Amino acid sequence: MPKNVTGAQPHRKAFASRRRDPATKREAILQTAAQLFLEKGYGRTLMNDVADRLNITKPALYHYFSNKEEILLECYRWGTGLILDKLSQIAAQKGSGLEKVEAFVGEYANLMTVNFGRCVMRLDETDLSPKARAEVRGCKRNIDWRLRTFIREGIADGSITPCDPRMAAFSTAGAVNWICMWYKPEGPLTPEQIAAQFARMLTHGLAARRKRPVLQPNGARKASQLESGVMS
Amino acid sequence: MPKNVTGAQPHRKAFASRRRDPATKREAILQTAAQLFLEKGYGRTLMNDVADRLNITKPALYHYFSNKEEILLECYRWGTGLILDKLSQIAAQKGSGLEKVEAFVGEYANLMTVNFGRCVMRLDETDLSPKARAEVRGCKRNIDWRLRTFIREGIADGSITPCDPRMAAFSTAGAVNWICMWYKPEGPLTPEQIAAQFARMLTHGLAARRKRPVLQPNGARKASQLESGVMS
DNA sequence: TTTTTAACTTACCCGTGGGTAAGATATCAT
DNA sequence: ATGATATCTTACCCACGGGTAAGTTAAAAA
Numbered sequence: 167m168p169k170n171v172t173g174a175q176p177h178r179k180a181f182a183s184r185r186r187d188p189a190t191k192r193e194a195i196l197q198t199a200a201q202l203f204l205e206k207g208y209g210r211t212l213m214n215d216v217a218d219r220l221n222i223t224k225p226a227l228y229h230y231f232s233n234k235e236e237i238l239l240e241c242y243r244w245g246t247g248l249i250l251d252k253l254s255q256i257a258a259q260k261g262s263g264l265e266k267v268e269a270f271v272g273e274y275a276n277l278m279t280v281n282f283g284r285c286v287m288r289l290d291e292t293d294l295s296p297k298a299r300a301e302v303r304g305c306k307r308n309i310d311w312r313l314r315t316f317i318r319e320g321i322a323d324g325s326i327t328p329c330d331p332r333m334a335a336f337s338t339a340g341a342v343n344w345i346c347m348w349y350k351p352e353g354p355l356t357p358e359q360i361a362a363q364f365a366r367m368l369t370h371g372l373a374a375r376r377k378r379p380v381l382q383p384n385g386a387r388k389a390s391q392l393e394s395g396v397m398s
Numbered sequence: 399m400p401k402n403v404t405g406a407q408p409h410r411k412a413f414a415s416r417r418r419d420p421a422t423k424r425e426a427i428l429q430t431a432a433q434l435f436l437e438k439g440y441g442r443t444l445m446n447d448v449a450d451r452l453n454i455t456k457p458a459l460y461h462y463f464s465n466k467e468e469i470l471l472e473c474y475r476w477g478t479g480l481i482l483d484k485l486s487q488i489a490a491q492k493g494s495g496l497e498k499v500e501a502f503v504g505e506y507a508n509l510m511t512v513n514f515g516r517c518v519m520r521l522d523e524t525d526l527s528p529k530a531r532a533e534v535r536g537c538k539r540n541i542d543w544r545l546r547t548f549i550r551e552g553i554a555d556g557s558i559t560p561c562d563p564r565m566a567a568f569s570t571a572g573a574v575n576w577i578c579m580w581y582k583p584e585g586p587l588t589p590e591q592i593a594a595q596f597a598r599m600l601t602h603g604l605a606a607r608r609k610r611p612v613l614q615p616n617g618a619r620k621a622s623q624l625e626s627g628v629m630s
Numbered sequence: 631t632t633t634t635t636a637a638c639t640t641a642c643c644c645g646t647g648g649g650t651a652a653g654a655t656a657t658c659a660t
Numbered sequence: 661a662t663g664a665t666a667t668c669t670t671a672c673c674c675a676c677g678g679g680t681a682a683g684t685t686a687a688a689a690a
Contacts, residue, residue, distance in 0.1 A: 181632085181638095183687095184637055185687070185688095186637075187564045187636095207522050207524035207525060209440075209525070213676095213679085217622055223639055223640080224677095224678085225640090225679085226637075226639080228678095228680080229637065234679090262609070264605055292438050292439035292442055293439060293441070293442070325605070326606055327603075327604065329598075329604070330595060333587075333595040333599070334599060336576065336577070336580060337414070337573045337576075337596055337599050337600065340576025340579075341573040342572070344571065344572025344573075344575060350565045360597075363562060363565040364569055365562070367603070368569065370603040370605055371602040372561070373496055396584075413668090415656090416656050417655065417657070420666090444648085445648065446647080457669070457670090458668050460649070460650080462665065466648070466649090483668060601665070
């Protein structure tokens, strides 16, 4: 659905003309707001900040959204929608449970490249009203449930070692969700490379095999430093 | 250092008398604030909320802290201090790199039980001034660096399969950091049980061994449902 | 072309909540 | 006991920022 996925340059031109195109303008606002929420946090992002970046004035925003929280909620909805779509695709395709988990891990790094995807994990749910929070948490539970389903399938078909699906889902989701905390587009690794490494570590683990380490470090490995760390 | 680690009941009694004991009262404020920050978020926590829970008035808080942000910063400092202390202990003890990573994972679940520990990962750094944020990020980089050191040691001593230490640290830290997002003291598993499962999954991975699944599900497994999910 | 209506602006309101000034009272040292 | 000081309260200020009222202009419809 997003017409401008990059989110790099501000969506000013959406408001350059006064032509009636509510859908595009609504999205421009959401995209800009999402960007700002991630940069400065929801609380510190003013409606004026959003308006300024779009070269319009604050009241114009209220032509498309009834209040600030609705903008936040729509960001969540868009992000969870992206994730759930991908999950549905994966669920539909053939393969073992483990392969579906790997596909999930692989797609996640990509989703965390997109602002809306990052919003889902980085933004604070306490900024939502109880009703909106309930809705978002429902979506997240749905995501969780699908991941656990993949894991249960894997245990059933023998591709995943028997374990508590709940803990396995927590562990896997935690590792990939955390990507949105450190991933920077300018970084040395592409989303695909990150996904490949994560998939390997989560399925095979850190421990060396019995005899000798056989698995060679991934081909596209770059030893360059990154200024940001695990916790940043 | 914390005199009351439970954080369960409010620290009202610290202010029951007007006896001069700044250290205890400062800690009572921090502990109460940390609790509230985690419950409602920093932005939505009012100075009056903190004061109310301690049965004092707002200006009394300014006797111990110069402003709201200083309280937040002290929560971060306390939390990172707890983590770094544990890291130092682990670094000092004998063992392979993999064993140190396992020890780290094991301790993490415990740290995420404590409010200050959870603050470090759950709270939004954009609420800090640039200067304070720089300090906190420095501490986090330190934590990250120590974990990567364990991993490099493990690769060197053959206990960890060759890989990019940076990605391995991200993955490991992500999985354990995420614990603070779903862990509830009332849950079915103790921190020790969580730690054990996580250590096993992160080191051995999800994939089943070649022949047949051999590893039996952890002894203390309880199949009870939990209302919260991976994403919550 | 005229009319209608969506799109937007200028000017403003006002609740909220961090922070303070000034004073009261219990505690501690002497 | 008595003064000195830390502790805490009552009463208040005011900047900030979400949201609105009312009017203006441009675009689409008739």
